Structures are given as C-alpha cells and as structure tokens.
Amino acid sequence: MEPITLTTERLLLRPFEPRDADEVHAACQAPDIQRWTIIPSPYSRADAELFVGELSPQGWRDDTMFSFAVTARDGGPVTGALGINRHSLPGTYEVGYWTAPDHRGRGFTTEAVLAAARWTFTALAADRLEWRTEVGNTASRAVALRAGFRMEGEQRSALLNKGTRRDTWNGALLPADLGLPGTHPYLPAPDVSGAL
Template sequence: MDRVELTDDVVVLRAPEPADVDRITELCQDPDVQEWTVVPSPYTRADAAGFVEHVVDAGWATGAELTWAVRDAATDRLDGMIGLSLAPGASAEIGYWLGPDARGRGVMTRAVRLVVDHALRPDRLGLDRLSWSAVVGNTASLRVAERAGFRVEGTVRGFVLQRGSRRDGWVGTLLAGDPRP
C-alpha cells in the first residue's frame, strides 16, 4: 500500500522515517507513554529503530498496519504516533499516543479525526467499523475517542496484555454510519 500523508494544516500525519528514531526514543521515555501503552520498558534507541525499520515499513508494504507520526504542521516536530491495524471484514483497530509537550491542545483529537475520516470514507479505505481500546484509567485516550465519535461499549477484564501482565481495558467502536462530532 502506498504511504498516505494526512493533514488539517494544524497537524500532519506522515509515516515515521529513520530520521525520527531519536525523537521516538525520547518520547517513549515519558512515564505516561510507558504506563498506558505496550511499548517496551525500558525503551531503547534499538526499539525505535526496529519499530521504524520493521514494523512501520512492513505494515505499509502489506497494508496490514498503517502507522503515522503525528507532527506539528508549523514546525514538523514529531509529537506522537497513531495507527490502524486492519482486520478482515472491513474493520480496523486504532491506537495512539502523544508526547507530553503536545498534550492538552487537541492535537490527538485532530489526528484521530483525520485517521477516522481516511478509514471510513468510501473513496479512501472504505472500512465499515473501527475499534478502540485503552487500559482502564487512561482517561485522556477515552476523551479523545469520545470526541471522535467512538461509542464506549464497556470494560473487559484482562483485555490488554502489557509487558507480560494483563490489565483491564475499555473498548469502543465506531461504525461508518455513526454520527461523528
């Protein structure tokens, strides 16, 4: 699949590149990124390089995992990641994280809306359904999902496998025909 850039002129979503490895490494040191995601801990430069060189490249090549770096449109600074894991039946799961410098400014809400629009529009990916999940307690992720129109379906015990431990997770869905704010 060809890599796609998405923007609303405030944020730019573009696949991460080898030049982003140091910034990804830096952002993944943040305690909140480690608390609420499944990134390795401790997170090393080798983890970031492997992510960019293997996960991102293979994901776009196969069309199974579409990963974008969330960038500030004015400065091109990498502030986080967002991605879609495509599944059979015109479905995908969305996941995202944001570094501390960009939090609280609506950056991830903008990024999620761009990806949701790309995923659900018939002239783009044309998916029927998106799912979202987060570790229980990650209220920032929950608020972003709700602002994008996801309907929170409930709590699933032991849903998230994080570095060998099971944690309860919130789950939600967004169907192509659902209203979006």
C-alpha cells in the same frame, strides 16, 4: 499499500522515517506512554530504530498496520504517533495513539484521530473503527470521546501488556458517526429495554 500523508487544519500525519528515531525514543521515555501502551519498557534507542525503520514500513507493505508520525502541518518535531491496525474481522480496524508530553492539551490527538478515521472509512472501506485502552487510561478515553467514539463497555483480561493480562475499556466509531456512508448496510439492534 503505498504510504500516504494526511493533513488537517493544523497537522500533518505522515509515515515514520528513520530520521524520527531520536524523537520517538525521547517521547517514549515518558512514564505514562510506557505504562499505558504496549511498547517495550524500558524503551531503548534500538526499539525506536526498529519501529521507524522496519516495523512501520513493513505494516504499510503488508497492509496490516498503518503508522503515522504526527507533526505540525508546517513541519517541526514529532508530536505524537497514531496507528490504524487491521482487525481479524473484515472491514474492522483498531486505532491507537500516543502524544509526546510537551504537545498535550491542545487537541492535536483528537484532530489526528478524526483525520485517520475518515481515511480509514474511505480509503480502507472500513465499517467499524475500534478503540480500546486499559481501564484507568482516562486521557486516552477522553480523546476517544471527543472524537465521537461510542463507549461499548469493558472486557476482562482483553489486553496483554508487559506480561500481564489487563481489563480494557472499549469503544467504536462507525462511518455514519462522521456523516460517511458505510460499505455494508448496518441494522442496529432494536431497543429491547422494555421487553420481558
């Protein structure tokens, strides 16, 4: 797929470019970004160059990973990153994100997640957008909840991060949650809470 740009009231979500390496490198020095994401730790300038110069463009070319640099709509520094990754189940994608420390607490990430979710449901014809994070990452969970994700539980040993298997919180967003039609009909399970 050709890389695209999304806009919101305050934000621009654009493909990463080689010129972003310094800002990505600086943001990824934050201990909590290294702790809660699967980026290398320590995170070197070469890691940032590889991501913005090779991995991100390759994901767009082969339709597996759609990575966006999040900036203010009128330009400025990279305030965060957001990725939409293809899942093995058809019509299903996963969202991941981080926010640079100096740009937190303003709702930028929630706004970016909602824009990317709408794009995923319309342009990619997704029927399900999943979110997961390691148990304990309350900031990521708060963003997912504000964006409308429904929490679906925990999975044991569902994430391999820096050589250690970890438990995850999981949630999902469906097109109907944003008032959008799905690609396929959806039949929710009946309420069986009173069944024997």
